[in-house]
Amino acid sequence: MTRDHAAEARDLRALLTAVLDAITLPRADPDYEQRLVDRADLAAVTGGAALDGALADIGWHADYLAGRLDAENARRTRIRAAAAAERGEGQ
Known part of the structure; x- marks a missing residue:
């Protein structure tokens, strides 16, 4: 079987993009720390599974994450x- 290096590179780039998205949040987010922990955990589990699995x-x-x-x-x-509707905002 011939390896498709372009497809492998595209998939790896997609996975790295998803990991970066997981750990990039606006610091002004009121739940910043908890969200960052949760998303970093998800990225670590997904990345570990990707490394343990087939190329x-x-x-x-990447799609899952x-x-x-x-x-x-x-x-x-x-x-x-x-929450905004409950406060009557946007009416």
């Missing part, structure tokens, strides 16, 4: 919107 699976791990971060961001957006 061909790195793209899956990015998806989990997107879900967390969407959840926080919904929570902030609900």
Whole structure:
């Protein structure tokens, strides 16, 4: 089987981007420290699994981590919107 070095590089870049996204948060975030710990843990587990698995699976791990971060961001957006609505903001 021939290795596709371009695809491997693309998947590795995607994984590194997801890890960087996991550990990059605005310091003004009220839950900065807890979110950073939670996201760093997720990145460490996902990165460890990627290193332990087959090279061909790195793209899956990158997608998984990015998806989990997107879900967390969407959840926080919904929570902030609900809190703002409760306070009567945006009306």
